[in-house]
Amino acid sequence: MLADKAYDADSFIEWLEQRDIEVVIPSRKHRKQAREYDEHRYGERHLVECFFNKIKRFRRIFTRYDKLLRNYLSFAYLGAIHIWLR
Numbered sequence: 345m346l347a348d349k350a351y352d353a354d355s356f357i358e359w360l361e362q363r364d365i366e367v368v369i370p371s372r373k374h375r376k377q378a379r380e381y382d383e384h385r386y387g388e389r390h391l392v393e394c395f396f397n398k399i400k401r402f403r404r405i406f407t408r409y410d411k412l413l414r415n416y417l418s419f420a421y422l423g424a425i426h427i428w429l430r
Contacts, residue, residue: 345369346389352379399423 345351345360347369357379360367368385371378400406402423410416 346385346392348389395424395427398427402426 345365345367349370349372352369352372352375357367357369368381369379370381370386399420402419404410405416405420405423408416410419
């Protein structure tokens with residue numbers, strides 16, 4: 345689970361760890377003991393955020409005109425392919 349500092353809650357992290365999910369969430373400043381996390385993986389979070397910003401340029405995907413999930417996903421895939429091919 346790659347998330348922002350806002351998700352640094354003990355109960356949420358325990359819930360993720362019970363399900364064998366690797367947690368990559370930096371500790372907030374108020375923690376007495378900072379929790380370790382993979383800084384390189386956390387840095388890659390930026391790539392995911394940039395992708396979502398780019399895909400928002402496609403109006404049909406951003407406003408979700410399609411009622412069916414399969415139609416929406418097909419246009420999301422087309423948008424992702426368009427971004428990838430640039």
